[in-house]
Structure formats: structure tokens, C-alpha cells
Amino acid sequence: MAKATAADVLVETLIRWNVDTVFGIPGDGINGIIESLRVRQDKLRFIQVRHEEAAAFNACAYAKWTGRLGVCLATSGPGGIHLLNGLYDAKLDGAPVLAITGLQFHDLLQTHTQQDVELDKLFMDVAVFNSRIMGGHHVENTIELACRTALSRRGVAHVTMPVDLQSQPVSADPRSKRNVPQHVSNEMTWLVAMPRDSQLHEAAEILNSGKKTAILAGQGALSASEELLKVAELLAAPIVKPLLGKGVVPDDSPYTTGGIGLLGTRPSQEALESCDTLLIVGSSFPYLEFYPRPGSARAVQIDADPTRIGLRYPVEAGLVGDAARVLRELLPKLKKRDDRSFLEQAQKGMTEWNELMDERGTRMDKPMKPQVVAHELNKLVSDDAIIATDSGTVTTWIARHLKHRGNMKFSCSGNLATMACGLPYAIAAAVVYPERQVIAFVGDGALTMLIGELATCVKYDLNVKVVVIKNNSLGQIKWEQMVFLGNPEYVCDLQPVDFATVAKGFGVASFSVDDPAQCGDVLRQALAARGPALVEATVDTHEPPMPPKATLRQVSHFAQSLARGTPERSRIAWTVASDTVRELV
């Protein structure tokens, strides 16, 4: 048998860490690793993508969907550089990812050799663990620590390895005297923190002292659904959900007011504006302007990470630990609130909000309103669908019209809010859960950034359904220019793309719809198609993503933007005015 190479040790160590999938693209800086993967393909599959950025998104999404370590692999120089945006996505959303890259020959580094990019230096800011492997006996301990660090610190670990070392027999590298053989283990132990009883009492006292409590529950509360609903019931407190926490409780629960932020609901915004006590659970929702005014509410925060306590709001009590476990300890200390009016007010608000969403989602106007597509899709998706979205106005449409229920999973790039993640996120879902319905709800701008990944869907016969909202515009930015800044729209128009034809070229079943009356049928056909399919939904480019409560300042900026010469201003003004009139009557 051939002697084990350093790359063999690397891949064997990954297998011991239960890594079953690596996303990436081969290259001459990682040939040794690719060969070790080839001979172990029955234990560890390699998903070959079309752009390393997608591989990093895949790894991030794999971690988000499964809670396990996501792994991506890229070659030296350009391959590694391409990973960076997806790795920042993982860093900012706290997804454990291991990125493996190649370096040039160990004895040519920093000599202007080809692809001479020291990726460990480049990745210094993105990575919580970042190491350059120096020899065959340095592989196992480095990879073990990389996996353990990424998982325990919920971040990116990066390991890079000179190409010549990869295929060298481990025995060729003399082991140093202090490097005792087999001194590491793949044991993964999690920190289990629990607040002291006095801390729980203090937190309960604060929450019990209020009359109007709101709960803000994010990504860190995804496995605390049952406990949150019990707290909501006891305190008559509406649960407000930042986007990554969409799955915390089902959208049809009487205890939630749905999303928060520009793409959220009016009752959520009102609950945070008027609460006198706030319970933040597993959330670092970044939009400070949506929190209660500092000082207007007494607040308690539960988070697994002590550095996040008090990050966004001046909380009086912090409870560090797993959301579900901490809530279970807190629950017996909470008093049932007799006055249910705050929750009832929120429920009334939600009835009105849902009517408004139904109205917006069922308009028969032409051009078709984008909300119609999200609304129709919501009716068709199964209760265990996995839905990935992208950054743009599309995020608003799906956030508001998709009713999270059952075992659904939903994600997007939350804190980085990068474009182009939607399709790779969906690909990762379809790789892991081939039997589930997987949907990418994406904009035309975002899809074109990594459109090559349609080929990945075909290559692996992935059950990914892409719904592309074609408004021929970088819509989100167009509205930001107009409504937030009062500037005329500039450089947001997109060259129209015939996505249905492009999809066919990739070998993806393709569908088109521009008629709201047909939208449901077309989506149904696409969802029923075997394997990957794409629906090009051509929509009204002038439909605004209305904030939950438009401020006077926004209205005035919008007017200024039109007055200062936004192209097609009469059409835009007409669309906004007719939407508003219809919603008032």
C-alpha cells in the first residue's frame, strides 16, 4: 500500500469528524487533497461547483441547515480569494465552517511565484482559527483544532497547506521531538452554561414587573419554540421575529406578530415601540432603530454568547446559556399575567396586517405584482419545505408572504445581507435533504451573480426549484435611493435576461409567468417537475417594498427623488399612489 500522504491524514481526520460533504473546485494548488478525496469518495462526497464563492455559501448553508460543520475547499490564489464573501457570511451569521485552501510550494512562497497569495494572511479577519500546515505531522492536530474551534466558536476556521506537502508521504517529514504521536483526540465537548438562581430571579422580577412585554426571538431561539410559546402565554407577550428567527414559532401562532425591520410587520414594530419590558432571546438583530427607545423598557436578554449581552439594548439582566434550557428554568418563576390587552392589541393588529397582505398578494394587476408570486408560492409549499432567499426586495416579499409552519426551514444571509447566496443555500439544502422540497426565491440581479450554479443543480440532479423575481432592476437599491435619500434612481436598471431560455441552456426545466391569474398554476407545475426547475416571474418593476410604517421623512424623500428627476417618475408615482389608494379604501 502506498504510504499515507499529508493530504490523506487531512481527509481521514475530516472523516473522523463526521464530515460527509466538501464543496469546492479543484485546482493545481490542491491536487494532493483532491487525490485523497478521490480515493475516499465512498466516505466523503465532493460537490463540484462553478464558483468558489458558491462553495463557501454552500458550506455556510450546510451548517445553518444541519447544525453541523460545513466544509469548503479551494485552490491557491484565486480559488481561495473567491471564497471570501461566503466565509464572511458564515462569520457574520455564526455558522461553523472549515475552509481548506492550497498554498504554493513551501520553498517558493513569497518569491513572486505563480499564485503566490498567502491565504492565511488574507483570511486573518474572517477566521476564528487560521493556520498554515508546516509538515505531515502538523496535519492531524491542526485539523482537529480547526474543526473544534469552528464548532465551538460558531465561526470560520481556515487551514492552508503548501501543495508539495499535500502529496508527500507523512514519513518524509521528520516528526519533531516534542510532537508526541497520537496526542490529539476528536472528542467534541460543548460548553454547558446555566445562569445562577439569583440571576434567574432577577430576570423574572423584571419581566413580572411589566404590563406590556414583547419577546424578540432570533436565530439562537430556533430550538426553543415550545418554551417561548409558554412564556408568551404566561406573560401575554407577542413574539417578534428577526428574519433568521422566522422559524422560531409558526407564523400562524396567535403569539407572534411575525417579522421585524423594514421587511417586517406593523404590529411587530408597534409592539417594540410600546412595550414596557423586553425579553431578547438568541438575537442580535442589528437594526437599532426598531428596538424600544433606550430606557423606555426594562429588558432581559438570553444568549449563548456572553459578549452579546447588552449589545443592542441596555438590558438589566443577562442570562447566558442555551435558549431552551434557560427558558425552562425561567418559566416557573414567571407569573401569569391577568391583563392580556397588550397581546390582544397585537393580535388585532395582525388580523389587519394579514388582511393587508392578502390584499397585496391577490392583486390581479398587470404587470404582475411581486407579492403575488410569494403569496401563491406560500400556498403551494409543503410543511417541510426548505426555503432560501436572497438580498433585495425579494427578501421583503418572501419574509411577509411565506407563512412559516411545520418543519420548514428558512434562511438567507442575515447579517452580511449579501446578494447571490440564495441559489447556493438551496443547493446545500438539496444535497443534504434530497427528499425535501427546496426553493430558492431570488432576484434577477442576485441570480445572475452566480447563475453558473444552475449547472451544479443539473450535474447532481438536485431538487432545487428556483423562483426568480424578474423586475429588471436592482430593486432594493432603487427604492433606497428614492425613499431613504431622496435621490433620483441611478444605475439600478438591469439589462433584461431571458432566464427561461438561459435555464434551458443549462438543462434546467424552465417556466415563465407574467400573468397573476396563471401564477399559481405555473408554480404548481414547476414544483411538480422532477429535478431542478426555474420559474421566471416577470413582475412590476415599480412596486415598492413598503416599510411597515412609512415615515413622513420617507414620504418627503420619495417626493424629492421624483422631483429631482428619477427616470419613469410618472409611472412610479402612479404605481405607489394607486397601491396606497387601494389599501385605504
Ligand SMILES: Cc1ncc(C[n+]2csc(CCOP(=O)(O)OP(=O)(O)O)c2C)c(N)n1
Ligand atoms: C454582493 C452584494 N452586492 C451589492 C449589494 C447591495 N444590494 C443589496 S440588494 C441589491 C439589489 C438586489 O437586486 P435583485 O437581486 O434584482 O433583487 P430586487 O431588489 O430587485 O428584488 C443590491 C445591489 C449586496 N447586498 N450584496
Ligand SMILES: [Mg+2]
Ligand atoms: Mg431585481
